[in-house]
Amino acid sequence: MSQNTTQSDEQGAVDPNLPPDPSRRFWVASACTLGGVAGVATAVPFVGSFAPSEKARAAGAPVEADISGLAPGQMLTVEWRGKPVWIVRRTQAELDALPKHDAELADPQSERPGYTPDFAKNEYRSRKPEIFVCIGICTHLGCSPTAHFQPGPQPGLPADWPGGWFCPCHGSTFDLAGRVFANKPAPDNLEIPPYVFSADGTRVTIGVEENEQA
Amino acid sequence: MAEKNVETTGLLGWVDRRFPLTSMIKEHMSEYYAPKNFNFWYFFGSLALLVLVIQIVTGIFLVMSYKPDARFAFESVEYIMREVPGGWFIRYMHSTGASMFFVVVYLHMLRGLFYGSYRKPRELVWIFGVAIFLCLMGEAFFGYLLPWGQMSYWGAQVIVNLFSAIPFIGPELSLWIRGDYVVSDATLNRFFAFHVIAIPLVLIGLVVAHILALHEVGSNNPDGVEIKQGPKDKYGRPVDGIPFHPYYSVHDMVGVAGFLIVFAAIIFFGPEMGGYFLEYNNFIPADPLKTPPHIAPVWYFTPFYTMLRATTSDFTWVLAAAALIAAVALFIKGRLPGIWRVIVPVILLAVAVLLKVFDAKFWGVVSMGGAVVILFFLPWLDHSPVKSIRYRPNWHKVLYAIFIINFLILGWLGTQPVTPTYTLMGQVGTVIYLAFFLLMPVWSRLGTFKPVPDRVTFHAH
Numbered sequence: 001m002s003q004n005t006t007q008s009d010e011q012g013a014v015d016p017n018l019p020p021d022p023s024r025r026f027w028v029a030s031a032c033t034l035g036g037v038a039g040v041a042t043a044v045p046f047v048g049s050f051a052p053s054e055k056a057r058a059a060g061a062p063v064e065a066d067i068s069g070l071a072p073g074q075m076l077t078v079e080w081r082g083k084p085v086w087i088v089r090r091t092q093a094e095l096d097a098l099p100k101h102d103a104e105l106a107d108p109q110s111e112r113p114g115y116t117p118d119f120a121k122n123e124y125r126s127r128k129p130e131i132f133v134c135i136g137i138c139t140h141l142g143c144s145p146t147a148h149f150q151p152g153p154q155p156g157l158p159a160d161w162p163g164g165w166f167c168p169c170h171g172s173t174f175d176l177a178g179r180v181f182a183n184k185p186a187p188d189n190l191e192i193p194p195y196v197f198s199a200d201g202t203r204v205t206i207g208v209e210e211n212e213q214a
Numbered sequence: 215m216a217e218k219n220v221e222t223t224g225l226l227g228w229v230d231r232r233f234p235l236t237s238m239i240k241e242h243m244s245e246y247y248a249p250k251n252f253n254f255w256y257f258f259g260s261l262a263l264l265v266l267v268i269q270i271v272t273g274i275f276l277v278m279s280y281k282p283d284a285r286f287a288f289e290s291v292e293y294i295m296r297e298v299p300g301g302w303f304i305r306y307m308h309s310t311g312a313s314m315f316f317v318v319v320y321l322h323m324l325r326g327l328f329y330g331s332y333r334k335p336r337e338l339v340w341i342f343g344v345a346i347f348l349c350l351m352g353e354a355f356f357g358y359l360l361p362w363g364q365m366s367y368w369g370a371q372v373i374v375n376l377f378s379a380i381p382f383i384g385p386e387l388s389l390w391i392r393g394d395y396v397v398s399d400a401t402l403n404r405f406f407a408f409h410v411i412a413i414p415l416v417l418i419g420l421v422v423a424h425i426l427a428l429h430e431v432g433s434n435n436p437d438g439v440e441i442k443q444g445p446k447d448k449y450g451r452p453v454d455g456i457p458f459h460p461y462y463s464v465h466d467m468v469g470v471a472g473f474l475i476v477f478a479a480i481i482f483f484g485p486e487m488g489g490y491f492l493e494y495n496n497f498i499p500a501d502p503l504k505t506p507p508h509i510a511p512v513w514y515f516t517p518f519y520t521m522l523r524a525t526t527s528d529f530t531w532v533l534a535a536a537a538l539i540a541a542v543a544l545f546i547k548g549r550l551p552g553i554w555r556v557i558v559p560v561i562l563l564a565v566a567v568l569l570k571v572f573d574a575k576f577w578g579v580v581s582m583g584g585a586v587v588i589l590f591f592l593p594w595l596d597h598s599p600v601k602s603i604r605y606r607p608n609w610h611k612v613l614y615a616i617f618i619i620n621f622l623i624l625g626w627l628g629t630q631p632v633t634p635t636y637t638l639m640g641q642v643g644t645v646i647y648l649a650f651f652l653l654m655p656v657w658s659r660l661g662t663f664k665p666v667p668d669r670v671t672f673h674a675h
Contacts, residue, residue, distance in 0.1 A: 050404070056394040077503055082396035084503040106527075136503075140575055142375040143368055144505040156631060168507050169372055170523050171632030183528050187573040 062207030067131065075147055077136065080206045084136035084144050085193060087204060094163060094176050095129055097151070101162050101175065106182040110189055115139065119210065120192040125177040133195050133204060134178040136165075140186035143169035149176070165190075239459075242429055247455030248462055249435035251670040255329075256462075257469030258322035264470060265315045266421065272308040273410065280360065282406035284399035287362035288499040306485040312354055313491045314477060316514035319347060323589075328614070330601030331434040337593040339431065342424040344589045349417045351586070354514065356409040359402060363496030364506045370397050370405070372509075376522075379576040396502055437670045438601025444669050454670045490629075508631050516628025517621050518582045521647065523632060524640035525578035530569045532645070533577065537566040540652070581644060588651045595651055598658040600666050607661030613650065620646045 060081045070076055072091040077084045102108040110116035110125060119127055126132045136144045145165035153159040157166060157173070164175040170185040178190030195206045220230040230236050279298050281290040294301035323343070326332050332340035359370045374397065378388040393400035432442055432455075441452040456462070486492040490513045495506040511519050525533075541562035544550065550558055569577060588595075600606060603614065624643040627636050 050390050050393055052389065052392075052394050053400065056398070056400060060395070079503055082394070082398060082502055140375075141372040142378075143372060143509065144503065146505070146507060156633065168505055168631070169368070169509050171637070183526050185523065185526060185575060185578065187575050 060207065062205050064203055064205045066202060067204055068202035072130070073149060075149075078206065080135075080193065085206050086132070086134055086136045086147075088132040088176070090124075090130050090132055090176055092130075094149070095124065097162050098175065098177055099123060101160075104181055105175065105179045106184070106187070107189055108179060110179070112188055115188045115191045117192055117194060123177075125179070125189070125192060127195070127197065128201075131197075131204070132177065133192065133206065135191040135193050137191070138167040138169065138172055138186055139180065139188035139190065140167065140170050140172050140184075143167050145172070145174060145190075242425070243459035243463070244457050246429055246458040247441070247452055248433045248458050249437075249439075249441045249454055249670050250456045250461075251435050251437060251454070251672040252433075252462065252465070253436055254469070255321070255325040255436070257466060257473070258318045258325060260466040261318045261469055261473050262315065262322055263421070264473070265311050265318060266417070268307060268311045269315065270414065272304050272311065273414075275304050276308055277410055282360065282403055284362060284402050284500075287360060287402060291361045303481070306481045309492055310477060310480050310485055312357065313487070313512070313514065314473075314480075315350060316354070318473075319350060320514075323347065324618070327592075328603045329434055329436050330438050330596065330598070330603075332593045333434075333438075333596060333601050334593065335431045336428070336434060338427045339424060340593055341590055342420055342427055344586075346417065346420045346424060347589070348586065349413055349420060351515070353409060353413045353417065354512070356405040356413065358512065359397075359405045360409060361496055362402065362500045364498045364500055364504075365493045365496040365509060367397055367500035367502065368505050368509050369511055370401065374401070376579045376582075379573065379579045381572050381576060384576075434601065435670055436602060437604060437667065439666065439668070439670050441670065454672070510629045513625060513629065516626070517624035517647075518585055518628075520624045520628040520640045521585050521644045522578045522582040523628075524637060524644045525574055525581050526637065526641075527574040529641050529644075530574050530577050532641070533581075534566040534569040536645075537562045537569065541566065581648070585644075585647060588648070592651070592654075595654040596658050597655050598663070600663050602666075605664040605666050607663060609661060610658075613657065616646065617650045620650075 063078055063080045063085075065076060065078045065087055067076065067087055067089070070087065070089045072089050073094070074089055076087040078087065079085070110121055116125060123129075124132065125134070138145050145167040147164075148154070148157060148161070148166050149163045151161055151163040153161065161173075162175055164173060165178070166173050167186065172184040172186035173181045174186075174190055175181070178192070180186045180189050193206050194209045195204055196208050196210055197204050217231045220227055220236070222230045222236055226236065276294065279290060279294045279301060281287055291305070294305050296302075298304075326340060326343070355370075355373060359366045374388050374391050376388075377391060378384040380387060389395065391401075392398070393404060432440075435441070439454075441454040445453050447453050480487060480491070486494075493510070493512065495509065498506070510516065541559040544562070545555065545559040548555055548558070598606060598610075603611060620643050624640065624647065627640050627643065630636055
């Protein structure tokens with residue numbers, strides 16, 4: 001029933017206490033629905049504009065590092081996709097020590113998904129045992145841990161410290177294979193990026209898979 | 215159409231016939247009746263408004279010389295400090311204002327806690343207030359990236375990565391927030407937009423809502439007595455109320471004067487406040503390859519930061535056990551109505567299981583966020599028969615004292631490097647903080663309460 005005939009008094013005024021006119025409800029609902037859909041559709045490009053730009057996506061080019069001068073026990077940091085990547089030439093003593101503290105680690109075999117590519121699923125988490133390459137970003141909240149390669153007790157570190165990295169932000173500790181110690185804030189071992197060695201082994205290229213051209 | 219009848223004449227009358235100027239001034243100032251027994255704790259609301267104005271004005275002037283570009287941001291801040299005439303003063307006002315904002319807001323919230331100002335009918339006043347607190351935290355966080363120093367950079371890195379801890383969508387979400395794979399120029403630009411436009415607009419809207427809701431229900435007071443329910447004079451005004459203007463507007467000027475003395479002393483004699491207001495590492499330009507050896511948030515975030523750090527995988531056992539005990543206790547002894555008596559314990563059981571399923575990292579974020587979000591529920595957690603601390607059992611005051619000391623210790627721990635002892639202290643502190651609120655429905659109704667007077671206690675000076 002429409003409101004424009006019977007319910008007006010002689011001056012044409014409409015009783016303010018009338019219930020909503022059911023004949024208009026469909027069109028009101030339709031208009032609101034369509035308007036709502038249009039509103040959501042308009043929000044899509046705004047939400048989308050927060051995603052990384054094409055420029056940011058393209059900036060992930062591989063980087064090459066010369067490791068011929070890297071002495072045993074030394075660490076080199078290169079920037080890849082804006083993140084620090086560490087290259088360490090581990091000493092034989094450091095390699096020998098790696099399996100000894102498996103029991104203290106959260107994930108000694110690197111079984112959790114996402115941080116260890118298949119080529120690094122081994123005792124040393126690397127392609128070559130002595131050369132360790134990893135992204136120097138703590139898997140907790142993204143700080144860059146600091147190197148403490150000297151084993152043994154020292155301020156702020158456990159008494160049986162085997163050498164590795166200590167994250168200054170929240171105290172996570174990692175061994176020299178980037179494996180996180182148990183009961184620390186960081187849940188995962190340090191991420192291993194894709195990388196390949198040059199034929200003579202003096203250079204390492206970060207950001208390239210084995211089957212890709214360097 | 216005929217003009218509206220107003221009492222005012224002349225220019226004011228002309229305006230009043232077109233805009234409710236005089237009636238608004240009356241409603242919110244000269245005929246807003248506030249209880250006459252306010253003490254110094256009632257300074258902090260108007261002081262928070264003062265700091266908001268200081269931050270907006272100094273902020274506008276800083277934007278005139280600042281460059282939101284990763285290459286120039288650090289440089290432009292140094293340019294403001296060294297070369298813009300008076301730039302150092304404007305910037306120190308802004309940086310000191312940020313810390314002082316939290317000082318007055320924490321004290322303002324503590325006042326509400328003491329006198330039960332969040333209780334019925336002031337729940338919405340409190341909820342708008344907690345929303346303002348959240349906005350302030352956002353504002354402080356976004357603003358802290360802008361100088362593009364080491365602490366700016368790594369602080370933002372850590373907080374944005376908090377979102378990556380959320381199961382399933384986390385990594386994509388933090389990428390979306392940063393707009394890049396690392397904190398970068400894109401992140402700086404959007405944080406700038408949030409800091410100078412988006413959050414301030416929301417903040418001002420919430421402040422208006424906070425005051426409108428307050429003026430709708432009327433102010434609480436140190437006795438927690440409703441003056442509107444007390445005796446009224448022959449004009450219908452509560453006899454225990456006095457007009458906000460001129461009585462409290464003048465009263466607040468005393469608070470403003472005291473505040474400005476402290477504020478100016480900090481700006482002129484110790485703007486860095488020993489590294490608490492401006493951290494030393496932030497005088498080094500951002501370096502994405504090197505985290506400073508010791509990073510800590512600014513002091514006002516540290517209590518919550520400690521709770522984040524305290525949540526290790528061992529600690530989630532404690533939390534899971536607590537959830538389990540709570541589920542059983544609520545099912546057996548709880549006073550929840552109807553179906554909720556089953557639903558809430560089941561949810562708690564699910565939480566207990568998930569605590570060991572998801573990473574401790576995620577639960578660290580949950581305890582930190584929960585520590586703030588829990589404040590929204592305070593009006594419904596407090597079941598004490600009286601509002602004000604004045605009429606609560608003495609051991610309630612001891613609990614409040616423990617809560618305050620614990621909060622300060624949590625704050626101090628958040629500035630310190632991680633050691634096993636400090637982590638343990640942080641875990642104990644987190645339990646005390648959460649238990650204070652979560653057990654409030656139980657402890658707040660226990661003990662012998664003192665009789666509440668019918669009228670406010672007031673002695674004329």
